[in-house]
Amino acid sequence: MEKEMKTEEPRLMKGNEALAEAAIRANIDAYFGYPITPQSEIIEYLMREVPNRKDKKTIVLQAESEVASINMVYGAAGAGARVMTSSSSPGISLMQEGISYIASAQLPCLIVNVVRGGPGLGTIQPSQGDYFQATKGGGHGDYHLIVLAPSSVQEMADFVFDAFRLAEKYRNPAMILADGALGQMMEKVILPPDGGLPKTPKPWATTGKTKDRGHNIITSLFIQPEEMEKVNLQLQKKYEEMQSEVRWEEFQTDDAEILLVAFGLSARICQKVVDLGREKGIKIGLLRPITLYPFPYKRIAELSEKVEFILDVEMNAGQMVEDVRLAVEGKVPVYFKGRMGGMISTPEEILQEVEAIHEKQNVLHD
Amino acid sequence: MIKEQEIIIAGFGGQGVLSMGRLIAYAGMIEGKEVSWMPSYGPEMRGGTANCIVIVSDSRISSPIITKFDTAILLNQPSVDKFEKAVKPGGLLIYEQSTVIHPPTRTDIEIIPIPAIEEADKLNAKQVANMIMAGAFLEKKPILKIDTLIEALKKALPSRRHNLIPLNELALNRGRELVKQAELA
Numbered sequence: 029m030e031k032e033m034k035t036e037e038p039r040l041m042k043g044n045e046a047l048a049e050a051a052i053r054a055n056i057d058a059y060f061g062y063p064i065t066p067q068s069e070i071i072e073y074l075m076r077e078v079p080n081r082k083d084k085k086t087i088v089l090q091a092e093s094e095v096a097s098i099n100m101v102y103g104a105a106g107a108g109a110r111v112m113t114s115s116s117s118p119g120i121s122l123m124q125e126g127i128s129y130i131a132s133a134q135l136p137c138l139i140v141n142v143v144r145g146g147p148g149l150g151t152i153q154p155s156q157g158d159y160f161q162a163t164k165g166g167g168h169g170d171y172h173l174i175v176l177a178p179s180s181v182q183e184m185a186d187f188v189f190d191a192f193r194l195a196e197k198y199r200n201p202a203m204i205l206a207d208g209a210l211g212q213m214m215e216k217v218i219l220p221p222d223g224g225l226p227k228t229p230k231p232w233a234t235t236g237k238t239k240d241r242g243h244n245i246i247t248s249l250f251i252q253p254e255e256m257e258k259v260n261l262q263l264q265k266k267y268e269e270m271q272s273e274v275r276w277e278e279f280q281t282d283d284a285e286i287l288l289v290a291f292g293l294s295a296r297i298c299q300k301v302v303d304l305g306r307e308k309g310i311k312i313g314l315l316r317p318i319t320l321y322p323f324p325y326k327r328i329a330e331l332s333e334k335v336e337f338i339l340d341v342e343m344n345a346g347q348m349v350e351d352v353r354l355a356v357e358g359k360v361p362v363y364f365k366g367r368m369g370g371m372i373s374t375p376e377e378i379l380q381e382v383e384a385i386h387e388k389q390n391v392l393h394d
Numbered sequence: 395m396i397k398e399q400e401i402i403i404a405g406f407g408g409q410g411v412l413s414m415g416r417l418i419a420y421a422g423m424i425e426g427k428e429v430s431w432m433p434s435y436g437p438e439m440r441g442g443t444a445n446c447i448v449i450v451s452d453s454r455i456s457s458p459i460i461t462k463f464d465t466a467i468l469l470n471q472p473s474v475d476k477f478e479k480a481v482k483p484g485g486l487l488i489y490e491q492s493t494v495i496h497p498p499t500r501t502d503i504e505i506i507p508i509p510a511i512e513e514a515d516k517l518n519a520k521q522v523a524n525m526i527m528a529g530a531f532l533e534k535k536p537i538l539k540i541d542t543l544i545e546a547l548k549k550a551l552p553s554r555r556h557n558l559i560p561l562n563e564l565a566l567n568r569g570r571e572l573v574k575q576a577e578l579a
Contacts, residue, residue: 040420040429066435153436213458214416214431216423299456370436374461 036218043184044069044211050188053222057109058087060100065152066208067142070114094119098126105135106246108233114140128167132248136195140204142211145370153370154208159347162205163321174202175320177291181215196228275318284313290341291317300375328355342366396537397452404445405469410524415446420546421538422450430458522565529569
């Protein structure tokens, strides 16, 4: 880390800008997108910066819609390009058909969702209401995205590299699931090295037939059910292999009697809850899933063995909590605290909830 | 030594509250501190008021979104109405005197009125009222050196605007003097 700091000066950037700069440094071949708050800075930054980078051949294109954007991503990914798009919740909903096609055709790409409050056109304020959509498919058919959930501006940048690395390793679309606050806020960031993500060979890409091989065909249409099942089995095998990529982070879980589980911005707020609770002598710890798919079921199950209860905190009506409950299998009570529609629980509110549950639990035990 | 300052800066759009916050965050970064800057970007901003939360800390910043503040720097009446109660007991509230008809009334915090707009007018530069407020803040809470703020300004402004730096420096120092005068009075 210290060595990196010497080579790269820290910069103060918005999450959206840091992500866009990381994309340039990842040498993306193309970005296709359509502006929507709270993530328009991504396309704005790329439009402004790419022409100044004479060494870059990146295409940045504002499409006529999100539907067009995702289908451009599909086409470019099929041709072997390192390609991405970004949008916010309603725009990501529009893309779901294309994402399902890309997953079926097994193409690597990056989709960034800077989530805003919904449902519907909703609000432009930060939310985590798209957890189900991101982790359980979103479009039709049996598929999964690789889903990374940053919780700082630094990770908004770093996860661009991680997402492409994983997407290309597994030939699978990857998603960065952020939220409006992470996109809009500024923090210190040390950007990943320019050109630091080597291109991977893509022998399957439709780059024109050569004499030494047959036709490369990219499709998501497998009209024979036997063929379609084969593709599905292959996908399922791949998802199984992806489980090894699971990542999470823990804060003060060693002696924790109460465990918070939260991702993204909620995990930052819960770090404050841990600090405030510890000041009062309450032994709180926090587990933050970094990958939402694959999900750290096993680690949550392990930790559930040694805590009194779990409180899952999200900026939605309770989505990841279902995965936490799956992990815990009823061994300890799993409670939920969340606000919706662009509202965010304050650290004080969450701590109050922890204390209230703690009291209730003690009454039950007495 | 102040280890951490959690600050809310609020006012009308166009008063430079977001840029003041960004400058403080930038200067904090130059001094090797941890910083975060969280702007309002939602419907309230579109209604003409703007605010940002700035945290400058010697250690890791947990939540960039908080509801209790060590310091509030408030440039209009709606901001005072909204954020007076959000200052931690023992905290600091600096407000722009001429725009606030109903001044804050709490007795468990330190309250300093600064006639920033009037003073900026005297400098023939309405737009530096925010820097007068920033100077006043740094006089009370010297978490950063004024020189670092100027350095941050040099980096934040394009070189064609560097002619404005002496004026900003003047405004920062004016803010500091106003606090000193207020404390003597």
